[in-house]
Amino acid sequence: MAEPLLSLRGVKTSIGRYHILHGVEFDVAEGGLTMLLGRNGAGKTTTLRTIMGLWRAAEGEIRFAGRDIAKLSTPDIARLGIAYVPESMAIFADLTVQENLILAARAGPPDQKRLDWIFARFEALKRFWHLPAGHLSGGQKQMLAVARAIVEPRRLLLIDEPTKGLAPAIIANMIAAFRELKDGESTLLVVEQNFAFARQLGDTVAVMDDGKVAHTGTMAAFGADAGLQQHLLGLGMGEHQ
Amino acid sequence: MKRDWIPLLLIPLLGVAAFPLVGSPASWVTLTVAGLAMGLMIFVMASGLTLTFGLMDVLNFGHGAFIAVGAFVAATVMLALGAWMQADSIWLNLAAFLPAILAAMVVSGALGLVFERVIVQPVYGQHLKQILVTTGGLIVAEQLLKLVWGPDQITLARPTALRGAFLIGDIAIEKYRLLAVVIGLLVFAALALTLSRTRIGLLIRAGVENGEMVEALGYRIRRLFVGVFVVGSALAGLGGAMWGLYQETVTAGIGAQVIVLVFIVIIIGGLGSVGGCFVGALLVGLTANYIGFLAPKVALGSNILLMALILLWRPQGLYPVAKR
Numbered sequence: 001m002a003e004p005l006l007s008l009r010g011v012k013t014s015i016g017r018y019h020i021l022h023g024v025e026f027d028v029a030e031g032g033l034t035m036l037l038g039r040n041g042a043g044k045t046t047t048l049r050t051i052m053g054l055w056r057a058a059e060g061e062i063r064f065a066g067r068d069i070a071k072l073s074t075p076d077i078a079r080l081g082i083a084y085v086p087e088s089m090a091i092f093a094d095l096t097v098q099e100n101l102i103l104a105a106r107a108g109p110p111d112q113k114r115l116d117w118i119f120a121r122f123e124a125l126k127r128f129w130h131l132p133a134g135h136l137s138g139g140q141k142q143m144l145a146v147a148r149a150i151v152e153p154r155r156l157l158l159i160d161e162p163t164k165g166l167a168p169a170i171i172a173n174m175i176a177a178f179r180e181l182k183d184g185e186s187t188l189l190v191v192e193q194n195f196a197f198a199r200q201l202g203d204t205v206a207v208m209d210d211g212k213v214a215h216t217g218t219m220a221a222f223g224a225d226a227g228l229q230q231h232l233l234g235l236g237m238g239e240h241q
Numbered sequence: 242m243k244r245d246w247i248p249l250l251l252i253p254l255l256g257v258a259a260f261p262l263v264g265s266p267a268s269w270v271t272l273t274v275a276g277l278a279m280g281l282m283i284f285v286m287a288s289g290l291t292l293t294f295g296l297m298d299v300l301n302f303g304h305g306a307f308i309a310v311g312a313f314v315a316a317t318v319m320l321a322l323g324a325w326m327q328a329d330s331i332w333l334n335l336a337a338f339l340p341a342i343l344a345a346m347v348v349s350g351a352l353g354l355v356f357e358r359v360i361v362q363p364v365y366g367q368h369l370k371q372i373l374v375t376t377g378g379l380i381v382a383e384q385l386l387k388l389v390w391g392p393d394q395i396t397l398a399r400p401t402a403l404r405g406a407f408l409i410g411d412i413a414i415e416k417y418r419l420l421a422v423v424i425g426l427l428v429f430a431a432l433a434l435t436l437s438r439t440r441i442g443l444l445i446r447a448g449v450e451n452g453e454m455v456e457a458l459g460y461r462i463r464r465l466f467v468g469v470f471v472v473g474s475a476l477a478g479l480g481g482a483m484w485g486l487y488q489e490t491v492t493a494g495i496g497a498q499v500i501v502l503v504f505i506v507i508i509i510g511g512l513g514s515v516g517g518c519f520v521g522a523l524l525v526g527l528t529a530n531y532i533g534f535l536a537p538k539v540a541l542g543s544n545i546l547l548m549a550l551i552l553l554w555r556p557q558g559l560y561p562v563a564k565r
Contacts, residue, residue, distance in 0.1 A: 052457055054453060054456075073456075073461070074453075074457055075460055075462075078457055078459035079459045084457045086454070090453070090454040090457075092454070093450060094446055094450055095446060102443065103440075103443050103447055103455075103458060104458055106458065106459050106460075
């Protein structure tokens with residue numbers, strides 16, 4: 001069996017006095033999309049931030065492409081080819097859309113073909129190219145946050161709640177973009193509360209509960225197991241679609 | 242792009258409001274140029290401080306040390322080249338003045354590098370410790386200045402070419418103040434161009450908003466911060482040199498005296514905003530000069546009053562930076 005692209009073993013993270021992660025363990029295989037699910041407060045965002053080095057793992061091992069990255073600084077982790085889209089989006093509000101993407105393209109000016117591909121999915125970004133990002137709507141900011149992560153090819157995308165507050169039309173574009181990315185150059189690890197979205201896109205799933213991973217497997221199997229969903233996510237029948 | 246012009250309009254509005262109160266057009270022009278010169282010198286000293294606060298939330302009360310060191314180093318060079326300073330040739334004057342301000346910037350910048358490494362770096366993210374440690378750094382620097390240059394004030398004579406005033410009818414405009422305006426505007430233009438047209442500038446602006454995200458994009462923000470800290474210290478040195486020559490005396494307490502105005506300016510402008518710092522500095526300079534002329538007894542408190550009024554109107558300053 002091929003070595004996973006990302007592997008977490010016994011990862012524990014504390015924020016101040018609070019122990020948030022209690023030994024997180026899961027693998028993300030190269031290619032495809034893994035959904036990280038769980039109730040609010042289960043530790044999903046902390047897991048992404050710990051992988052990115054924004055919060056330090058007190059214990060445990062985080063391996064990316066065969067290398068332990070738990071002790072690396074955030075810029076060094078990013079330079080290995082990992083991009084992060086936080087839940088807050090963290091776009092640079094005083095910078096224009098163009099300037100946000102220029103900064104995200106570390107290797108040089110953004111590639112025009114790549115930009116055209118992004119504009120085809122997130123048309124508003126082209127329209128508001130010279131507008132300060134702070135003037136964009138919530139959905140447009142989310143598009144920019146995702147665009148910033150994919151403006152250059154990355155091996156692994158960590159995306160925290162990409163559909164939060166988005167209109168259905170934009171979610172459809174997001175799904176299309178993620179599908180193309182996972183079928184092409186990138187592996188995606190996505191935190192999501194919208195189970196319908198997660199079910200459409202996910203190849204595999206890791207479900208967190210109380211700072212640990214309580215279940216891993218294929219999304220197909222998890223999607224078919226209403227009892228497990230009810231147990232781990234608290235989903236009712238109406239939320240399965 | 243939508244810009245907020247209202248704070249910028251305050252500058253001409255202040256000038257227009259002062260005109261009938263001052264009465265004499267000649268006095269008004271003289272006061273206005275003096276206010277702009279004072280404001281721009283403060284801007285030069287404050288610009289680095291506002292950026293270092295914006296980038297790393299570092300409250301550096303030791304910034305006054307770079308101002309003082311700049312003033313002393315420039316004074317030393319100018320005194321050593323005294324003959325050229327007093328010569329009737331503008332070229333000889335420049336040959337003394339330019340190396341003096343260059344030396345002030347280099348020494349203050351180098352001191353900034355050491356200060357950042359030794360004093361600031363160990364207290365990243367700890368505001369109370371930053372205040373204590375950097376204030377301590379300022380006190381130590383003041384004592385070291387007295388040790389090196391002696392406790393007495395140094396009297397400085399301006400270069401011959403910068404003495405006196407240009408006379409246009411009844412209006413007298415001091416040559417040195419005009420030079421201070423030109424240098425201040427050049428520094429502002431250089432900073433504005435760097436921040437808006439270069440990748441480093443974009444990184445600084447982005448870092449002021451959200452340093453964590455800049456790191457997540459793969460940039461080492463601490464290196465950027467050290468660079469900004471050194472440039473800010475060098476600019477403080479330049480400002481100190483200009484301020485010393487403006488007052489024609491240099492004392493070990495020069496940094497501590499000016500740092501109050503510097504903090505007022507960066508608070509008025511909005512912590513982290515160079516544009517706000519520019520507008521705030523001009524408002525402080527103009528207010529100090531107009532009030533000093535109209536009501537000398539309240540001049541001392543005029544800048545505090547200005548700060549209070551602006552913060553009542555805009556609690557985050559004139560141009561608040563959108564922080565994460």
